[in-house]
Amino acid sequence: MASDLLSIAASGARAARAALDVTAQNIANASSDGYVRRSARMEEVSAAGGQGRIGDISLSGARVSGIHRNADLFRQAEVRRTGSDLARADAELGGLENIESAVEQSGLYDSIVEFEAALQQLASDPTNSSLRSAVLAGADTLANKFNIAVDSLGAAGEGLRFNASAATEEANVLGQELARVNLRLSRAGEGSSDRATLLDQRDSLLERMSGITDISTSFAADGAVTVTTGGATLVQGGNFTPMSIATAADGTIAFAVGGAAVQPSGGALAGAALALESVAQVRGRLDTLADGIASAVNAAQASGVGLDGTAGQPIFAGTGAAGIRVAMTDSGGIATAPAGAPANSNDGSNLAALRQALESGGVAGSANALLFDVSSAVAGKRVTRDALDAIASSARISLEQQAGVDLDTEAANLMRFQQAFQASGRAMQVASDIFQSLLQLR
Template identity: 70%
Template structure:
């Protein structure tokens, strides 16, 4: 027999020591994010010749054949997909909540209502200077409220674009790291501890990247990964040891678009998708706000042009500027309000033109339009909130399923620790027995 008892026991001790090292590593990393439980794959030392022939390795002990990661690629892909959806929903919801706060806190709706109420009070005595001054004050307040709402929306958009730009930069960093991990994986030994650590790093980077943009992955036999951005039909972001550049462009209306090395992508998941959706909603809200401000200004200025002010002069515009951000009051005196019809003398108490203005504002539905805008935003926030909660539950279930399959169970590892310790001790006993037998045989020979 080519292998003696001492060699067999020594191989068993080495194998048990390797298993103990892996078990200790599992226990030490039980709470580490992204760590996948390892297990030692052992095998008998196979025979290289026939029984009782020279070079025979049968019954020669055991050896560590490799270190396996207990991972399920399907569960990992599901975690990445659900994480991408959840991050998109969270980013969009946060953007919508900021829009809602910006528009509601500006108080545009209440300012419109107060302006219309001041016009109604003026109708009781169109010659009263104090009531004319009150109308002018409420008109100025309304214009400023529109300005505040526009500035707040611009600030929300700027914040969303900053976050998206930071996410693009982070995605490029992660892509570069993935390319470097690919290079190291292609050189790592099969079944080695270093290879298992690299695979953990690869999977953690993929999950991090999925939180930025939805990705499609394909794995080579050596563990390297090819990543496409925006889905399976998107351009390659990582191929082997090289990574492409993800970029962002901003349109005049504040919306954003993305590209990988110049090839356009439309993310359907990740924070980039959520930011794009939020910025689209900001642009739509700003457009509706601008339209409403322009409609109010046009209605008031048209009524002014059709009437006569308190001094008997043709009415002049009350408002100037474009959109919600540029709307401003240009009249400086309550006497500028053209409450009387065209051609009326100075000091006329004929309020027919004022009535026409109130009727035009009512027909235009300024307050109703603003209320509808607020309602639409609130409805979207509520709807996205429900979506977020559902996606959060789905993502949590996917992660729990993955952790149950690939996470470290301390009870199991404690049992393995005792088992491999006993195996190591048994191998030591076998070596001691081999030594005792050898010494006995030597003693008999004497």
């Protein structure tokens, strides 16, 4: 009996010590990102009753059957999904804010208004050289503002493409690491501490990857994960297929996995792609606006004569917001008078036609509408981002409450397992005392 009591107590001490180790590990990693609370899973050890009593079962102590991770696959998947949506909104909002800054800070709208104001002032005295110079200077400023706006847009697009390229490289690094974790999981013992650590690494890698692109996951019995995005497989077992990025002529980007085109719907890559589409759209509207101004002004120039009575020549040259420039060098060439008018004519009817062409073309209104549309997009996306942030935070809190470490609970467990260890030690001492007493009988 003493021997049985000794072995039972020893098994209890070993189980309590293992539970203490797990509790200490929980406390040490309470603030570690991606750490999931562990608990030692205990089970009773049973043995046959002995010779002549084979059918009898007697309890022979306890043992640690494995290390259990307090993980919830549904909550983890929800964190990945909401985090992916938030990352997409963050990336798109950042790009839209840069677009807004590029258009607003260029001063394009103000330069259009100032150019029209200079034309209006010239109408009061068409032969005044100072007023003519002011119109030419206003045209040059307007062309420069278009150039500045498109250059700033280009810089915003370049930043988005750089970030997308860096994120693609990071996704490839994470995918390679996930493949290695899959291989190690296939060799890890069931319920071992090493396996729990590998599962933590797997979940952390998946969460980071979901911030880059939306992913779908499926898990094997050994914990290995298969990862797909856009219908293409990134990781399967120990195999990894890299993701690539390509830039189109208009600056937009596209992605492929193993040569198969994919279109992320979440993560930073999706946000960058959407923002670059907005950059291309705004660039197109700037080009249309620049070409419209140049066409209206040059057409009016062709219908009139300059101060010296010669046919009017184009003020603007080039195409698009990036190419527009002032070609005229002498303000006397501004065709304020109609065709056939003599030199130094005060007839400003052709100038009136030019102003009417700009007004009917809605040049200032188009520039204002562009600014309004960009600002509205930024405001709307900011509201969406804030809502997604609240949803993602709620999912994160729910996961941490379920899988995180509660120091109060761990402190109670620490005391409970210490007492269990001490009780097992006391039982071993009692068993030893009984055995010694038996040996001393006469």
